[in-house]
Amino acid sequence: MKPSNSVNKMNIIKVDHDKQLEDAYSVRQTVFIKEQNVPPDIELDEHDQTAVHFVGYNGDQPIAASRLRLVDDYGKLERICVLKEERGKQYGVQIIHHMESYLSEQGFKKSKLNAQKHAEDFYKKIGYKTISGEFMDAGIPHVTMVKELS
Numbered sequence: 001m002k003p004s005n006s007v008n009k010m011n012i013i014k015v016d017h018d019k020q021l022e023d024a025y026s027v028r029q030t031v032f033i034k035e036q037n038v039p040p041d042i043e044l045d046e047h048d049q050t051a052v053h054f055v056g057y058n059g060d061q062p063i064a065a066s067r068l069r070l071v072d073d074y075g076k077l078e079r080i081c082v083l084k085e086e087r088g089k090q091y092g093v094q095i096i097h098h099m100e101s102y103l104s105e106q107g108f109k110k111s112k113l114n115a116q117k118h119a120e121d122f123y124k125k126i127g128y129k130t131i132s133g134e135f136m137d138a139g140i141p142h143v144t145m146v147k148e149l150s
Contacts, residue, residue, distance in 0.1 A: 008089040010063060012098045015053035023062035024055040031081035038138045043079075051078070052102070056095050064091045068099050074110040074146075075103035093126055104149050111149060117141035 015021045025044065032038040047069055056064030066080040077099050082091045103111055115123050117134055123145050124130070132144035 008058075008091070010056040010058050010091050010094060012054055012056045012064075012095055014102065015055055020055050021053055023057075024053045024065040024067075027055065027062050027065040027083060028079055028081055030083060032079070032138075035084060036138075036140065038140070042138045047078070054095060054098060054102075056082075056091055058086065064095050066095050066099060068102065070106070070108070071112075073108070074112045075099070075106075075108045077111055077113040080113070092122065096126060100147070100149055109149050110146060112144065112146045114142045115145050117143060120145070 013020055015024055028043060029040075032043045033040055048067065051067040051069045054066045054068070055062050063086045064082045067078045069076040069078060077096065080092065080095060082095075100111055113123070113128065114137060115128070117140075120130060120143055126147075128145035128147045130143050130145050134141050134143055136142070
């Protein structure tokens with residue numbers, strides 16, 4: 001039996017082939033389209049073609065996904081999601097830190113994201129600062145947040 005304070009580790013992969021991309025899209029569709037009722041044409045958009053995608057696995061099961069766009073002098077973290085039954089296990093933090101490490105390796109010093117309002121405190125705990133008022137995206141309240149990368 002694992003102690004309750006242990007961190008569950010998932011295997012995070014930078015997508016480099018179709019099966020991994022399908023797995024990332026599957027997690028995103030489950031969370032955003034099925035669970036949060038985001039229209040498919042908003043969830044899967046033109047930026048998917050040029051973004052860097054990440055998928056997190058527990059064994060061979062995809063459980064988390066995200067995408068990253070390199071915009072001007074910052075990395076824009078987007079579509080960060082974890083399957084409902086896997087939340088609360090630090091998987092969201094792990095995939096965000098993985099994306100931030102990737103950005104740092106690419107020479108970027110700043111990350112930015114549009115957080116769903118209900119997740120604002122989650123992002124604040126890992127160093128993000130809110131820089132906007134509340135706005136609606138896909139019918140969901142959001143705020144823009146930034147973090148200086150070390």
